[in-house]
Amino acid sequence: QVHLQESGPGLVTPSGTLSLTCAVSGFSISSGYWWSWVRQPPGKGLEWIGEIFRGGAANYNPSLKSRVTISVDTSTNHFSLTLFSVTAADTAVYYCARERWDLQQSIDYWGLGTLVTVSS
Amino acid sequence: EIVLTQSPGTLSLSPGERATLSCRASQSVSSSQLAWYQQKPGQAPRLLIYGASTRATGTPDRFSGSGSGTDFTLTITRLEPEDFVVYYCQQYGGSPLWTFGQGTKVEIK
Numbered sequence: 001q002v003h004l005q006e007s008g009p010g011l012v013t014p015s016g017t018l019s020l021t022c023a024v025s026g027f028s029i030s031s032g033y034w035w036s037w038v039r040q041p042p043g044k045g046l047e048w049i050g051e052i053f054r055g056g057a058a059n060y061n062p063s064l065k066s067r068v069t070i071s072v073d074t075s076t077n078h079f080s081l082t083l084f085s086v087t088a089a090d091t092a093v094y095y096c097a098r099e100r101w102d103l104q105q106s107i108d109y110w111g112l113g114t115l116v117t118v119s120s
Numbered sequence: 121e122i123v124l125t126q127s128p129g130t131l132s133l134s135p136g137e138r139a140t141l142s143c144r145a146s147q148s149v150s151s152s153q154l155a156w157y158q159q160k161p162g163q164a165p166r167l168l169i170y171g172a173s174t175r176a177t178g179t180p181d182r183f184s185g186s187g188s189g190t191d192f193t194l195t196i197t198r199l200e201p202e203d204f205v206v207y208y209c210q211q212y213g214g215s216p217l218w219t220f221g222q223g224t225k226v227e228i229k
Contacts, residue, residue: 036218046165046208048218061216095164104171105212106155110164 002026004096004111012090012118018083022096022111023076030054030074034099036107037070037081039092047092051099052079086118122147122214126207126221132229139196141224143209148189153212156185156194159223160205168207169194196226204228 008020022035029035036051050060052070060068064083072079083090093113100108123146133139143154152172157165167176169185172192182197196203209221 038218045222046210046220048216048220051217059217063216097164100170103167103176104155104174105153105218106167106170106176106210107157107165108167108176110166113164 002098002109004098004109006094006096006111006114008114008116010115010117012086012116013120014087014118015085016118018081018086018090018116018118020081020094020096020114020116022079022081024078024098027098028074029072029077029079033101035072035079036097036099038095038097038107038110039090040095040113041089041092049081049083049094088118090116091118092116121216122149122211122219124209124211124219124221126209126224128224129222130225130227132227133199134229135199135201137199139194139199139203139226141194141196141207141226143187143192143194143221145190145192145211147214149192149211150213152188154185154187154192155210156183157208157210158203158205159208160202165208199226 003025005023034051037049050070052058067084069082095113096111097107098109125144127142154172156169159165173185206225
């Protein structure tokens, strides 16, 4: 069974940096598929942040591209999200997830999500 | 950018009734790379349908998807109590690569 678990600070100060890590178990990131970050502001819809492949190739949402970096560590089976210069608008539940190109580009496994609040 | 517009925003129905949820794309979605997710309160989304019409593993057969191009539909033939939650459509392609609709909430009438 594939399991994803987000971890990181639940509170970030405005203009600071948000850093989250996703630990993957039950499947090796090195085996393939892209891995993504999706966020959901409280009471709102889903927004794709970006994705990464095992070799480090990444794609980002243009609306966030200037502030986002996603990285991967295949040796520990983790991937990470860094979001710079955060504001209150970045307050959201952040999910890590596995993308499936072989399921017509859908997401089959999600982490439980972690709430990150941007506030002083 | 491909924008997905879901309608209605809220659907009020009774258990046992049929639900029809719409997802309209601003441009044609390539190769039917359109998926539907169900999200219960406090939980992550769950994949229901991919490729516009293929049920994901574990999806009950009362859920079905249809459509192509710019118009897609999720149908729930007989609503069960656990179905009264929020549903999102998602497409792949264009910029950004992945976009989601704003969601349809199915509530008990």
